Amino acid sequence: MPGNTLIIGHRGASRDAPENTLASFRLAFEEGADGVEADFRLTRDGRVVCLHDDSAARTAGVDLRVEEATLAELRRLDFGAWKGARWAGERIPTLREALLCLPAGKRLFIEVKSGAEIIPFLAADLADAAVPADRVRFLSFDAGLILALKERLPQYRACWLTDYRRRGAWHPSAEEVLAQLARCRADGLASRDRAILDLPLVQALRERGMEIHVWTVDAASAARRLCRLGVDSIMTNRPGWLRRQVAGELA
Secondary structure, three states: OOEOOEEEEEOOOOOOOOOOOHHHHHHHHHOOOOEEEEEEEEOOOOOEEEOOOOEOHHHHOOOOEHHHOOHHHHHOOOOOHHHOHHHOOOOOOEHHHHHHOOOOOOEEEEEEOOOHHHHHHHHHHHHHHOOOHHHEEEEEOOHHHHHHHHHHOOOOEEEEEEOOOOOOOOOOOHHHHHHHHHHOOOOEEEEOOOOOOOHHHHHHHHHOOOEEEEOOOOOHHHHHHHHHHOOOEEEEOOHHHHHHHOHHHEO
């Protein structure tokens, strides 16, 4: 039976467009993505901007750290040219701009890269944009930050991010994962490690009322397996292509 798994653009349609830009988000929606995932950090002057790295070096060619820069300083940089001439001139977007470009019914997954100091600014931008809370998800690797988000913004769902292969020698059991989720009051799991995600763990998460999101999936075979497991969303760099590959598994 087809499921209800959502296809989410990882940093937008980032295989073809410059990641974490409005152009990348728009392309993802044009390709039929159900939402986009993006990374957000706090600038020195209290603005929430969209950038994965702590510095603009990789995607804008200038080693300017977000936490030490103002929005105006970051806006002078070109975050599109590295991906090709077609994208030259793309500027770093704010969270408010990302929310305003969100089509009706689509979702924004906000991966929080700063610490708890960003929370009041997230709250202000979300309030100004008036996007329904059920269209927004918070993501973080920091379980303490997930707990802080749940305490400050309980109307929003927040999921704990894990990447077992890259985060030291920790190889948790399903029971350890479930215990950590409970400790930080997470609404679900967002996992890169697909090996640990089997039917018993999916069932255990569902019994606790938790969501299941998986990233970054660019292979059709892996995506089909996850659809059959019934995960809530699959995050991919190529949302249009992947949607076509798994069309038979989707409702």
